[in-house]
Amino acid sequence: MNHSYEHPRDTHVLASKFEILSKGGQEMQFEEAAFIELIDYFELEESFEKALEVNNLALAYYKYSPKLHTRKAKLLIENQQEELGIESLDRAEIFGQSFVETDILRARAHCFMQDYSTAFDFLDDLKLNYFTSAEESSLIALEEALIHEKLEDFEKMFFALRNAIRKNPFNEHALQKMWLAVELSKKHQDSIEIHTEVIDANPYAYQAWFNLGNAYYFERRYKEAIDAFEYAFIINEKFEPAYKEFAEVCFHLKLHKKAIDALEDALPFFQSDSELLLKIGEAYEYQRDFAKAKIYLYRALGLDCKNDEVFYHLGECYSKEGEFSSAIHFYRQALKIDDMREDYMVGLAIAYSQTGNYQKALPLFQKATEIGPEVSSNWVQFAHFLVSIEGLDEAMEAIEEAEENAYCADILYCKAALLFKKGDRSNALNYLGEALMDSYYDRETFFSFVPELREDRDIKAILRYYDQAEV
Numbered sequence: 001m002n003h004s005y006e007h008p009r010d011t012h013v014l015a016s017k018f019e020i021l022s023k024g025g026q027e028m029q030f031e032e033a034a035f036i037e038l039i040d041y042f043e044l045e046e047s048f049e050k051a052l053e054v055n056n057l058a059l060a061y062y063k064y065s066p067k068l069h070t071r072k073a074k075l076l077i078e079n080q081q082e083e084l085g086i087e088s089l090d091r092a093e094i095f096g097q098s099f100v101e102t103d104i105l106r107a108r109a110h111c112f113m114q115d116y117s118t119a120f121d122f123l124d125d126l127k128l129n130y131f132t133s134a135e136e137s138s139l140i141a142l143e144e145a146l147i148h149e150k151l152e153d154f155e156k157m158f159f160a161l162r163n164a165i166r167k168n169p170f171n172e173h174a175l176q177k178m179w180l181a182v183e184l185s186k187k188h189q190d191s192i193e194i195h196t197e198v199i200d201a202n203p204y205a206y207q208a209w210f211n212l213g214n215a216y217y218f219e220r221r222y223k224e225a226i227d228a229f230e231y232a233f234i235i236n237e238k239f240e241p242a243y244k245e246f247a248e249v250c251f252h253l254k255l256h257k258k259a260i261d262a263l264e265d266a267l268p269f270f271q272s273d274s275e276l277l278l279k280i281g282e283a284y285e286y287q288r289d290f291a292k293a294k295i296y297l298y299r300a301l302g303l304d305c306k307n308d309e310v311f312y313h314l315g316e317c318y319s320k321e322g323e324f325s326s327a328i329h330f331y332r333q334a335l336k337i338d339d340m341r342e343d344y345m346v347g348l349a350i351a352y353s354q355t356g357n358y359q360k361a362l363p364l365f366q367k368a369t370e371i372g373p374e375v376s377s378n379w380v381q382f383a384h385f386l387v388s389i390e391g392l393d394e395a396m397e398a399i400e401e402a403e404e405n406a407y408c409a410d411i412l413y414c415k416a417a418l419l420f421k422k423g424d425r426s427n428a429l430n431y432l433g434e435a436l437m438d439s440y441y442d443r444e445t446f447f448s449f450v451p452e453l454r455e456d457r458d459i460k461a462i463l464r465y466y467d468q469a470e471v
Contacts, residue, residue: 011041018054032062039071048079066097073105082109100126100136104143111147119147138168145177154184162194169198175207179214191215206235210242217249220439225249226258233262238269240276247279253441256287274304282313290317308337312344319351327351342368346381353385361385369398373405380414380445387449392421409439417449429458436466 213228315330412435
């Protein structure tokens with residue numbers, strides 16, 4: 001029996017029909033567009049064998065289709081069968097496929113074979129000898145960027161992607177890659193400029209809003225970052241990374257309720273996502289609602305028992321509740337999964353110190369600052385520990401070492417507090433002013449060392465000054 005179907009709108013329905021007919025050994029014939037949709041579906045499911053099976057079946061019915069030969073070439077090239085992929089490209093060209101599309105794929109094949117010179121030659125030939133539309137030029141620039149990524153030349157990768165996006169602000173693949181290029185090339189200011197241009201041309205480009213949010217976050221423009229991430233998930237309510245990054249900025253600004261509202265709105269779309277449940281648990285933890293935090297964290301653990309961050313945040317909850325024996329258990333579980341996370345070491349060290357086990361705490365603090373010397377919070381916690389065991393001079397030595405590795409507001413606040421403790425009020429006020437100028441939001445680091453100074457007249461005056469400057 002011959003089964004012929006119109007191209008259904010629901011790809012899942014189409015895939016189900018294919019699977020049923022395939023298992024029954026029945027002959028299948030779909031429209032060419034339906035076959036291509038099936039190939040895309042199985043490729044997204046990361047089922048290369050199934051996608052190739054559909055592609056070969058489609059070619060049995062549409063053997064002169066340049067699209068299907070090109071699609072097969074792409075599948076083969078991206079699954080490390082480059083020579084076979086090039087043969088399919090040859091056939092695609094015979095049947096009329098555009099040289100622009102086939103040469104882009106030839107470049108990709110040679111890139112994957114580490115023949116980068118030939119890969120660039122194909123792309124240069126396209127730019128010099130063919131008239132290409134803006135959309136095609138964007139695809140050529142994107143392919144150049146992918147080669148630069150393979151060569152780990154991230155600055156050139158960024159500039160190629162910028163060219164791709166300027167040629168076509170709707171090039172989603174280029175926008176997705178741009179986030180990585182910006183992170184690796186550190187071109188955050190340039191990222192703000194290019195993504196603002198994209199949004200002017202395409203206001204509903206959720207990936208552009210997301211990339212812009214990351215750039216703002218790096219530049220410490222936190223309120224603008226929050227707005228950008230929020231636009232991203234308003235435009236695409238199923239774009240999970242935007243919710244998570246939005247939450248991170250909210251955590252930084254202590255806007256925990258704002259983070260919870262957004263994350264719980266997202267939960268219906270991602271019921272089985274342990275990472276999202278973890279984020280909600282974190283938010284409640286930071287809000288000090290440990291009972292709710294643990295509900296979400298245990299739900300996350302039920303979905304993924306190997307998630308070290310869930311164990312860590314359960315440890316944080318129990319530690320903040322003063323249940324240090326339970327906290328030690330969860331921190332140790334986290335470290336069993338990842339024994340090079342300095343924040344896990346610090347959490348465990350604090351729990352040990354709270355139970356009076358200073359001998360176990362000290363080497364953990366030291367190792368944490370060795371592994372992550374650029375992480376200011378490690379040094380701050382280490383200083384807290386040293387102060388607690390009457391090691392004020394040792395704490396100052398640690399913070400002076402921290403200044404060489406992690407110079408930032410947290411370290412300045414810490415040094416200001418230690419100078420107050422040592423009686424050097426004049427220098428302490430200078431450091432406090434510098435810290436407030438750098439990050440007014442992180443001022444609680446200072447008061448965690450010297451809570452008695454909250455009512456100090458000079459401190460209150462300097463806080464008022466910087467509070468007005470922040471507004």
